Amino acid sequence: MNQEVEIDTSIQTVRGMHDVLPEKAAEYLRTETRAREIFAAFGYREIRTPILEFVSLFERALGQSTDIVEKEMFTVKDRGDRLLCLRPEGTAGVVRAFIENGFAKKSAINKFFYCGPMFRAERPQKGRYREFFQIGSEYFGNEAPAADAETIQLVSAILHSAGIDSFEIQLNSIGCTECRPKYQQILTEYLSGKSDKLCQDCQKRMKRNPLRVLDCKIDRNILEQAPKSQDSLCENCTQHFTQLKGLLQATKTEFKTVPGLVRGLDYYTRTVFEIYATGKTGAQDALAAGGRYDTLVRELGEENVPAVGFALGIERVLNLIAPDLNESTLSSNNVTIFVAALGTESTEKSFQILSELRKNAYSADGVLNNQSLKSQMRLANSRGARFCVIVGEDELKEKSVTLRDLKQQSQTKVPMEELLIHLKKVTG
Ligand code: HAM
Numbered sequence: 001m002n003q004e005v006e007i008d009t010s011i012q013t014v015r016g017m018h019d020v021l022p023e024k025a026a027e028y029l030r031t032e033t034r035a036r037e038i039f040a041a042f043g044y045r046e047i048r049t050p051i052l053e054f055v056s057l058f059e060r061a062l063g064q065s066t067d068i069v070e071k072e073m074f075t076v077k078d079r080g081d082r083l084l085c086l087r088p089e090g091t092a093g094v095v096r097a098f099i100e101n102g103f104a105k106k107s108a109i110n111k112f113f114y115c116g117p118m119f120r121a122e123r124p125q126k127g128r129y130r131e132f133f134q135i136g137s138e139y140f141g142n143e144a145p146a147a148d149a150e151t152i153q154l155v156s157a158i159l160h161s162a163g164i165d166s167f168e169i170q171l172n173s174i175g176c177t178e179c180r181p182k183y184q185q186i187l188t189e190y191l192s193g194k195s196d197k198l199c200q201d202c203q204k205r206m207k208r209n210p211l212r213v214l215d216c217k218i219d220r221n222i223l224e225q226a227p228k229s230q231d232s233l234c235e236n237c238t239q240h241f242t243q244l245k246g247l248l249q250a251t252k253t254e255f256k257t258v259p260g261l262v263r264g265l266d267y268y269t270r271t272v273f274e275i276y277a278t279g280k281t282g283a284q285d286a287l288a289a290g291g292r293y294d295t296l297v298r299e300l301g302e303e304n305v306p307a308v309g310f311a312l313g314i315e316r317v318l319n320l321i322a323p324d325l326n327e328s329t330l331s332s333n334n335v336t337i338f339v340a341a342l343g344t345e346s347t348e349k350s351f352q353i354l355s356e357l358r359k360n361a362y363s364a365d366g367v368l369n370n371q372s373l374k375s376q377m378r379l380a381n382s383r384g385a386r387f388c389v390i391v392g393e394d395e396l397k398e399k400s401v402t403l404r405d406l407k408q409q410s411q412t413k414v415p416m417e418e419l420l421i422h423l424k425k426v427t428g
Helices: 022-041 055-062 066-069 092-099 145-161 181-194 200-208 220-223 235-250 297-298 314-320 325-331 344-359 371-384 391-400 416-427
Strands: 052-054 073-077 083-086 110-119 130-142 167-173 271-279 288-292 307-313 336-342 387-390 400-405 409-417
Touching: 022 110, 022 130, 022 297, 022 314, 052 055, 052 092, 055 066, 055 083, 055 092, 055 297, 083 145, 092 110, 092 130, 092 220, 092 297, 110 167, 130 145, 130 314, 130 391, 145 167, 145 235, 145 271, 145 288, 145 307, 167 235, 181 200, 271 307, 307 314, 336 344, 336 371, 344 387, 344 416, 371 387, 387 391, 387 416, 391 400, 400 416, 409 416
Parallel strands: 336 387
Antiparallel strands: 052 083, 073 083, 110 130, 130 307, 167 271, 271 288, 288 307, 387 400, 400 409
């Protein structure tokens, strides 16, 4: 056979994707665990939605002209030629699940949280990955500003719990379906006068979605003078925004109103916010972001259910904090007890002892590969073991084990069947 087949032999991660190695994984776990405690305290329940969804879900939810939908989705076709993609964010899937499972009929208020991977084919750089993990929440059924304030407090609490104390909450209101069209018109008129000075992307955006132009990093100078959404808000939106700011002030939650703030996703109405690290470690990318989306449930389903939520990028949070040395045990692979078997005869008994220790919730390990006692002790020390259970020929005959206390540098013989009782005494 002379057929040439091109085979990709490279065994490496896909560009923009990262292995989360054990030490880092422990940091993810710690951040998630603390967040889960906070979600529980705020009355949120976990929801897990699929990583694969139909592309049409995101086209409809996020908007056709958003960067994510236009350029950043990882798409695949299923066997029926339907277009699927790896979810680029969590909100659309949660809204789909909310509608599909009839949550609106079960309860007037539904509060969910999620943790998991999201995928966007962005240009990889520090803090911007193609697979990244989000922690987020979605609060359905409450139009009141109290739900927005709760969401902002929730994300602040999670950032604090992750060890980030210095951050700035940037806040704006982009209006509702009633007042936004008027603002869009005013903005378009302003932008039309400057269109030859705008970048190519913005010239396109101006026609399809003028609000997105405000998000441009290139045309900042021109956009500084642009009309602000706050000046076009209707009575209800003005009241909503004023009340939200009042609630935040009343709870001493510091924020900064940023009149030019818009978001890169089309589903938002009224409140939008972004949170940035400040101080020495200040990074230019948002740590977390979110806002209200009162029309999305109706647009994807039929019920009219207001909603508000946020998502935080775990990598961006972890990039900011030094590993917590006090919690190094979390990320290490230390064990309490190391079982050393001397000679092949004792392997079986040692394995039984190891299993028994683990069953009784001791963190225990042993390699049982017939190495010398010296090298097994070296391993026990490198694993930070407090005790070593040694099983050799003599011990086998005597039905005992040698229990070496590696901290006290002492050892004693213990009958095998009394090992657990003895350990309980010495480990308290
Ligand atoms: P987003 O602003 O697209 O909003 O993303 C939220 C957070 O995810 C960002 O602030 C950032 O921390 C993180 N993030 C986004 N892209 C990347 C990336 N390429 N690499 C690393 N981290 C990234 C949403 O996703 C909305 N679903 C938030 C929301 C929930 N709004 C309402 N409910």
